[in-house]
Amino acid sequence: MDDTEPQAASPTTELPRGNRLHVAPWGDDTWPGTLDRPLATPGGALRVVRSRTPAPDGGDVVVSFRAGTYRLDEPWVLGAHPGDSGADGHRVIYQAYGYGTDHAEEAVLSGGRPVTGWIPDPGGVWRAEIGPLEPRQLYVDGRRAERASLRPGIPGNVTTTETGYVTDSVLPQSWHDPASIEFVHTGVNPWSEARCPVAEITGDAASTTITMAQPAFRHARDLYAARFHGELAAANGERGSLGVPASAENSASFLTEPGTFALDRSTPGHHVLHYLPRPGEDPEHTEFVVPVxxxxxxxxxxxxxxxxxxxxxxxxxxxxxxxxxxxxxxxxxxxxxxxxxxxxxxxxTVADGMAELAVPGRPALVPxxxxxxxxxxxxxxxxxxxxxxxxxxxxxxxxxxxxxxxxxxxxxxxxxxxxxxxxxxxxxxxxxxxxxxxxxxxxxxxxxxxxxxxxxxxxxxxxxxxxxxxxxxxxxxxxxxxxxxxxxxxxxxxxxxxxxxxxxxxxxxxxxxxxxxxxxxxxxxxxxxxxxxxxxxxxxxxxxxxxxxxxxxxxxxxxxxxxxxxxxxxxxxxxxxxxxxxxxxxxxxxxxxxxxxxxxxxxxxxxxxxxxxxxxxxxxx
The missing domain is CATH 2.160.20.10 (Single-stranded right-handed beta-helix, Pectin lyase-like)
Structure with missing residues (x-):
């Protein structure tokens, strides 16, 4: 979607009527918010709503957003300010222009930023620098691109240590930007999936040592330190500890599937996205967006x-x-x-003493x-x-x-x-x-x-x-x-x-x-x-x-x-x-x-x- 929208075909020169305001990507927050002179941002609309006195005929305050994408620089915050709420039985309404009709427009409030400047590598991977950003998602022409991944998470014969893992495979020593890699532990409890970042990968010709980031690895090991007894011990097998990861994500070394990406954070302040394009995509005509x-x-x-x-x-x-x-x-x-x-x-202790689980005293909430x-x-x-x-x-x-x-x-x-x-x-x-x-x-x-x-x-x-x-x-x-x-x-x-x-x-x-x-x-x-x-x-x-x-x-x-x-x-x-x-x-x-x-x-x-x-x-x- 374009970030700009043409002005209305039949503009009006009236000041805002009653409690009606308009916002458009092509507007200006110094304008009054009329249909032909709309405001430009949700923040600008909130400022006007806060400053307005009720219209003589009362009624709801209605703020209509014209079609386009509104890229937010910061979250839109409604708080305890009296003007943020309705008054005297009336409401403050934020809506798409034409809401409730066959001509409703699409107004998008976005926390993302476009990514441009892609450079194709000889191997077919595209690269783009994004400064200090650390996105976990990349959207390509509106589609969520999957992070590049590898299964199983660690090749070879793997031993878990207090600080990470040791394997007899030397392959992990070739992985690009190991400190950006994340291990995914699926089903560590049957209903759980953990994510733990890697800190460092070292090794020699015979083995590789993977040191995990702290405190993530310690938190996970403590949480999943379950004990099973009797029939539950047989049914749960290796469950009851963090164990070996099911997969690894986010290294350019894992880019084998078209349409996947990885974020390289090896150079502070100059992070680089790597993307393996799907057939038919080209860097000049493909839209890339990351959340900020x-x-x-x-x-x-x-x-x-x-x-x-x-x-x-x-x-x-x-x-x-x-x-x-x-x-x-x-x-x-x-x-x-x-x-x-x-x-x-x-x-x-659960299941009649057949299992002991760790439970957070006050678990945090996914936002x-x-x-x-x-x-x-x-x-x-x-x-x-x-x-x-x-x-x-x-x-x-x-x-x-x-x-x-x-x-x-x-x-x-x-x-x-x-x-x-x-x-x-x-x-x-x-x-x-x-x-x-x-x-x-x-x-x-x-x-x-x-x-x-x-x-x-x-x-x-x-x-x-x-x-x-x-x-x-x-x-x-x-x-x-x-x-x-x-x-x-x-x-x-x-x-x-x-x-x-x-x-x-x-x-x-x-x-x-x-x-x-x-x-x-x-x-x-x-x-x-x-x-x-x-x-x-x-x-x-x-x-x-x-x-x-x-x-x-x-x-x-x-x-x-x-x-x-x-x-x-x-x-x-x-x-x-x-x-x-x-x-x-x-x-x-x-x-x-x-x-x-x-x-x-x-x-x-x-x-x-x-x-x-x-x-x-x-x-x-």
Whole structure:
């Protein structure tokens, strides 16, 4: 998309009418914000909104963005300033020009920068210097390019040491720019994937020593120091320690697949991108973009003065990154949308003493490109979130009456929606797919210790871990997971589900978590459950759902045991293990097992099953 947009065909010379402002890439922040003399940036629009007095006829403040790409130099921040929020029952609305009509324009808020000056090497690889930038993503003509990788991560016979690895292969000594290489440990726990940077590679004619960056390697070794006993020891094999990496990423030496890239950081301040082009690409007519901002929009009120009554609609948020995992701390994934950043660890015993795991006392949260804290009556509607290097949308802290509806979230490295220790959020009618592109353990939707949250009528698909995760806690109450269509989850990792719940979910069935009317299909990798109530889940009602093509539809026996969990009126294609004798604390009643071979036909022929199927998923989508 061009960064410029021609002026309107029929410009007006009026000053801004009422509370209407306009922004365009060809505008100027010294202009008044009329249609023919628009502002140029979101920051310029915010400055005018803050300075305006209410129009005589009142009404919402509406800021319309004309078509084009708005490249942000810093995150767009809405805070506790009175002018950032709505007033007197009215809202501040930021929208694409023409929103709600057939002529809506595409306005892109981008945290990226174009990369030019590519120089082809004789071997076919292109190079471009990008100064001190350290991007983990590269977008080529709008497509996410994969980082160059090598499998297995370390060749030869490998021994793990306190500081890294030793191998009898000398090949790693030839790898270009070893300090930019990152080892990826997939399934170190079945639900986890860690990333640890290399510090140095040395060796001789007989062996190679790989020294890992600290504290990343220490954090990972401490976190994944599990102990298994008895049957679990046999089932987990080498799991229970960091082990040998599954793959290595980000060296020009790994550039063998067209369309992949690597970042060379060997010369401080003069980092170089290497890209192996696909057939038909040429450096003069191919658009390259790297993210330079970790956040695009931050809405941060305070408990005394929350941000409120703000609407974002019809906008596209694109090209944010997250550089922290490439630093010395790496990325030691814990569970879901959390990771271990070096805080205290606790050891817990599970599975009747057959396993001991390390648990972070206060795990860190994978960030979101658009995040809100201490916010109420925030509406995100009809937006697109794409090409993001961490999560897309996040809410945390005090809040209420927030809605995330009708959005498209695709091609993001982390979660689509993250709700952490917050309240009063509705996530409805969104299309969410191809999330967790880089951090495979992140679910599409993450809900941790929240109350009065509804996730309804969304379609979620192609996720490397679970589709929807609800983690209980002291605040958890009245969470509703209803009428979602969730399919093609667990595409990479294991021990999860289409919908996953763990921990206490309330104090009684009335204020517990309700999982109702969802259709869960194609939960892919081994050892998963379509609807997974795990680790002491309590006060959960699983009512009238459909599960098809999972490793198992549900689980009845976990450690700590389920308490006050009811499975009633569901349809699935296999008998859950132990359903003829459910444990104490579990109600299993009136569930229907349909033949797996012609499940769809049998479900369609059953009035209740057909009604569940027809109601699941987005409305009008």
């Amino acid at each position: 901002l970790d956040e695009l929009l931050v809405g941060a009120g305070t408990e005394d003065r929350p941000l409120h009554d703000v609407v974002l609609r019809g906008l596209t948020f694109r090209h944010a990154g997250w550089t922290a995992p490439g630093g010395p701390g790496g990325f030691a994934h814990y569970h879901g949308n959390t990771y271990h950043d070096g805080g205290p660890l606790e050891r817990v 979101s490109a658009v995040r809100f804290t201490s916010a109420t009556r925030i509406t995100l509607h009809g937006n697109r979130f794409t090409g993001l290097g961490a999560g897309a949308i996040g809410f945390s802290g005090p809040g209420g009456d927030n809605t995330v509806t009708g959005n498209l979230v695709e091609d993001v490295s982390g979660a689509a929606v993250s709700l952490d220790r917050t309240a009063g959020v509705r996530v409805e009618d969104n299309l969410i797919h191809h999330t967790g592109r880089e951090y495979h353990g992140t679910p599409a939707v993450w809900i941790a210790d929240c109350h009065h949250v509804t996730v309804a009528r969304n379609e979620i698909h192609h996720v490397p871990y679970s589709g929807i995760v609800v983690i209980g806690g002291d605040r958890t109450a009245r969470v509703r997971i209803e009428d979602n269509l969730v399919h093609h989850t667990m595409t990479v990792l294991a021990d999860g589900g289409g919908i996953y719940l763990a921990g206490p979910q309330g104090t009684c069935y009335a204020d517990g978590t309700l999982v109702r009317g969802n259709v869960v299909r194609d939960t892919l990798t081994p050892y998963n459950f379509g609807l997974y109530t795990d680790y002491g889940a309590a006060w959960v009602t699983v009512l009238g759902n459909v599960v098809h093509r999972a490793d198992a539809p549900i689980v009845l026996r976990v450690t700590p045991p389920l308490e006050n969990v009811a499975f009633v009126g569901n349809f699935w294609d296999d008998h859950p293990a132990g359903d003829d004798d459910p444990p104490a604390g579990v109600l299993h009643a009136a569930n229907t097992v349909l033949p797996a071979g012609d499940f769809d036909q049998a479900l369609a022929a059953h009035p209740a099953g057909a009604a569940i199927l027809s109601a699941a998923g987005r409305r009008g989508g």
